Amino acid sequence: MAKIEINFGRCKGCGLCANACPKACIELSKSTRNNKGYLVAEFVKPDACIGCAMCATMCPDCCITVER
Amino acid sequence: MSVVFEKPHALTDAVLHYCPGCTHGIIHRLVAEVIDEMGIEGDTIGVCPVGCSVMAYDYFNCDMIEAAHGRAPAVATGVKRSLPDKFVFTYQGDGDVAAIGTAETVHAAARGENIVIVFVNNTTYGMTGGQMAPTTLPGQVTQTTPFGRDTAVNGYPIRVVEMLSTLSGTALAARVAVDTVPHVREAKKMIRKAFENQKNKAGFSVVEVLSTCPTNWGMSPVAALKRLQDEMMPYYPLGVYKDEDIHNKKEGNS
Amino acid sequence: MxxxxxxxxxxxxxxxxxxxxxxxxxxxxxxxxxxxxxxxxxxxxxxxxxxxxxxxxxxxxxxxxxxxxxxxxxxxxxxxxxxxxxxxxxxxxxxxxxxxxxxxxxxxxxxxxxxxxxxxxxxxxxxxxxxxxxxxxxxxxxxxxxxxxxxxxxxxxxxxxxxxxxxxxxxxxxxxxxxxxxxxxxxxxxxxxxxxxxxxxxxxxxxxxxxxxxxxxxxxxxxxxxxxxHTTAESFLCDDAELVIVAYGATARVCKSAVNASRAKGIKAGLFRPVTLWPYPKKELVAASSNAKTLLTVEMSTGQMIEDVKLAIECKKPVEFYGRTGGIIPTPAEVLAQIEKITKTLDMEGV
Structure with missing residues (x-):
């Protein structure tokens, strides 16, 4: 059991989290923009998440909280 | 389930002003995590530079000082000499450390000041729009080397930690990177070691962190990580160039 | 010491x-x-x-x-x-x-x-x-x-x-x-x-x-x-002075000797010495030079403080200048000669 929470308000849509995720659980949204206009990262495959925190480790903006 | 990863307390809630994918944010977080883990936020004073991280004073929850361009090691010296039992770190870029502030950097090391310099090398002046830095690679195109850095005209990049490792006052001189998860973890270990050195009054510690500048490199954040690996790492090899307890060795060996 | x-x-x-x-x-x-x-x-x-x-x-x-x-x-x-x-x-x-x-x-x-x-x-x-x-x-x-x-x-x-x-x-x-x-x-x-x-x-x-x-x-x-x-200044024999010298630091010491020498000759000279240069003691200077017909600024420069002197008295009186520079210290005799020259002119003008 693991999950992540992405703080959309802080997200700049850089994609480094998605790039780091070994299970391809994260994708950049094609439509959801935050208040700053960024297409945010979305947790698209919650079931595959192993809570490894590699996404959060690479996130430059401290958007991701990981629970396991 | 319990939280295994969240924003460290030593980072404020402020949203970082850095461009998307800029790895400054990762390095900020690593410093903050080390401060949290050592429980020293209330005893730490950070000094920020001029450059992209000029506003880092808004991002760290410890006391912060904004220094003039290149002068952070001198400012840190003033703080540390006044408050020898507090932790003092500077957070500086390549222009700050190795161009306008070379003298301050070298002499803080030579004096064996018990401070930590977190040196962010992204081979460019980011804040001013991507001019040639002292660490810009040969051939690298920047705003002021539009045809690529020509070493016959612009000279050669400075390998900062190699240079500082030759000084007797340096306790730790290491180069790390934040391009991959294992490298980020290694970078944190090295920053922790630098702060531990300060706790042990072991001497001057500098950790150079290879970082990206997707905006001024004209690349996507992911492609920028690739450039860091393919172009920067061969010129700036990762590793520990010096690791020695300078001050206590003197006493211990006598 | x-x-x-x-x-x-x-x-x-x-x-x-x-x-x-x-x-x-x-x-x-x-x-x-x-x-x-x-x-x-x-x-x-x-x-x-x-x-x-x-x-x-x-x-x-x-x-x-x-x-x-x-x-x-x-x-x-x-x-x-x-x-x-x-x-x-x-x-x-x-x-x-x-x-x-x-x-x-x-x-x-x-x-x-x-x-x-x-x-x-x-x-x-x-x-x-x-x-x-x-x-x-x-x-x-x-x-x-x-x-x-x-x-x-x-x-x-x-x-x-x-x-x-x-x-x-x-x-x-x-x-x-x-x-x-x-x-x-x-x-x-x-x-x-x-x-x-x-x-x-x-x-x-x-x-x-x-x-x-x-x-x-x-x-x-x-x-x-x-x-x-927080302005500070010293006034020396300024109350009845017709000529007030304005000088600071080491130069003021030289000028004090010159003032004493001119008094011995019957010339009514005084010395105003600012101790704070910023803030400049403007009120104090106006008061010290209230009876003066003219002022003389003496400096080891080509004339810098003279601008503050003129500003302080709002250019209401003439301000003369004497200076040595480049590392040369004016002597009391040189300053006395300036005092005599200026007072002679004042007498000729019959003021």
Whole structure:
């Protein structure tokens, strides 16, 4: 059991989290923009998440909280 | 389930002003995590530079000082000499450390000041729009080397930690990177070691962190990580160039 | 005691805990004295790699909340101006000593007062001011050091002691008064929040013009307060003087002799000596020159303070100038000759 929470308000849509995720659980949204206009990262495959925190480790903006 | 990863307390809630994918944010977080883990936020004073991280004073929850361009090691010296039992770190870029502030950097090391310099090398002046830095690679195109850095005209990049490792006052001189998860973890270990050195009054510690500048490199954040690996790492090899307890060795060996 | 050493001892007694400096003639004794004495009082002496580094170490120590000082001479002060502007912008107190020598450029190493403009107007970019004291004896150097530390702390800004090579090298008897070191609380200091307060930030960067303007205007209020409350000057035989000489520092000593000599000849001359150059003692000068027909400014420069003299009296009376520069000290005889020349003209005009 693991999950992540992405703080959309802080997200700049850089994609480094998605790039780091070994299970391809994260994708950049094609439509959801935050208040700053960024297409945010979305947790698209919650079931595959192993809570490894590699996404959060690479996130430059401290958007991701990981629970396991 | 319990939280295994969240924003460290030593980072404020402020949203970082850095461009998307800029790895400054990762390095900020690593410093903050080390401060949290050592429980020293209330005893730490950070000094920020001029450059992209000029506003880092808004991002760290410890006391912060904004220094003039290149002068952070001198400012840190003033703080540390006044408050020898507090932790003092500077957070500086390549222009700050190795161009306008070379003298301050070298002499803080030579004096064996018990401070930590977190040196962010992204081979460019980011804040001013991507001019040639002292660490810009040969051939690298920047705003002021539009045809690529020509070493016959612009000279050669400075390998900062190699240079500082030759000084007797340096306790730790290491180069790390934040391009991959294992490298980020290694970078944190090295920053922790630098702060531990300060706790042990072991001497001057500098950790150079290879970082990206997707905006001024004209690349996507992911492609920028690739450039860091393919172009920067061969010129700036990762590793520990010096690791020695300078001050206590003197006493211990006598 | 030598002037430079007296300055240093006075600083220790005023509670100075850190000194950062770079060797330069003719202020070397200040650093040498502190290198010997400061560590014994639990203080820190650091010989910096440059003038620039020294003033930035002062910036750090001041931000940490301790009393600190640097000292230099003219070309070195030019190098420090970047740091002084940052100290002003971040509202940090400190004391800076300038034992002036001849300029411009490398100039010479003999006494000079040619840094008046720099001290009172140009110690850094931006709307910034520095309190400037111009003592004229070893004893007064001692006295103003303590004042400088106190005012700097109170108003959160740098203060400068503007001496010259003559005062620095001169030996005179001196008495160190029981100083009242004002214990100023510094809740703004970046000395580690210890978990008991929000984090402090020492900074001079304000990217929003309205915020920057507000910070400058707030500082300017403090400047105006100092101008109203902290001018100091000495008037000597000015009450009935028809000719008032205006001079500061070592030059004022020469002028005092000239005034005495002219009095012996029946010439009604007086001396007005500003002790603070910023803020300039304007009211005091107007009062001291109320009976004067003309004023004479004497400086070791080609004429810098004369502008403040004219501003102070709003150009209502003629202001003459006599100066030597490049490291040459005017003699009492030279000044007396000027006094006689001016008073002769006044007599001829039948005023």
């Amino acid at each position: 030598k002037g430079n050493e007296a300055l240093a001892e006075a600083a220790i007694r005023a509670g100075c805990k850190c000194f950062f400096g770079y060797p330069i003639t003719p202020q070397t004794e200040v650093a040498a004295y502190l290198a010997k004495k400061l560590p014994k009082t639990g203080g820190q002496f650091v010989q910096a790699e440059s003038e620039v580094a020294a003033i930035n170490m002062v910036y750090g120590a001041s931000a940490a909340g301790v009393r600190c000082m640097t000292s230099s001479s003219s070309p070195g002060i030019s190098l420090k101006t970047e740091g002084i502007s940052y100290l002003c912008g971040a509202d940090l107190p400190c004391v800076i000593i300038n034992v002036q020598r001849g300029g411009p450029g490398l100039g010479g190493i003999q006494p000079s007062q040619a840094d008046y403009f720099q001290a009172t107007r140009a110690l850094g970019h931006g709307d910034s001011r520095v309190i400037v004291y111009a003592p004229n004896s070893v004893q007064e150097m001692v006295n103003v050091v303590n004042n400088a530390f106190n005012l700097a702390d109170e108003y959160r800004m740098p203060a400068m002691i503007l001496a010259d090579g003559l005062l620095g090298q001169m030996m005179e008897p001196v008495e160190f008064p029981e100083t009242e070191t004002a214990e100023v609380k510094k809740p703004w200091a970046t000395n580690g929040h210890g978990g008991s307060r929000e984090h402090n930030i020492v900074n001079s960067l304000y990217l929003k013009p309205d915020v920057l303007e507000k910070s400058i205007l707030e500082r300017d209020k403090r400047y105006k307060d100092i101008e109203a409350k």
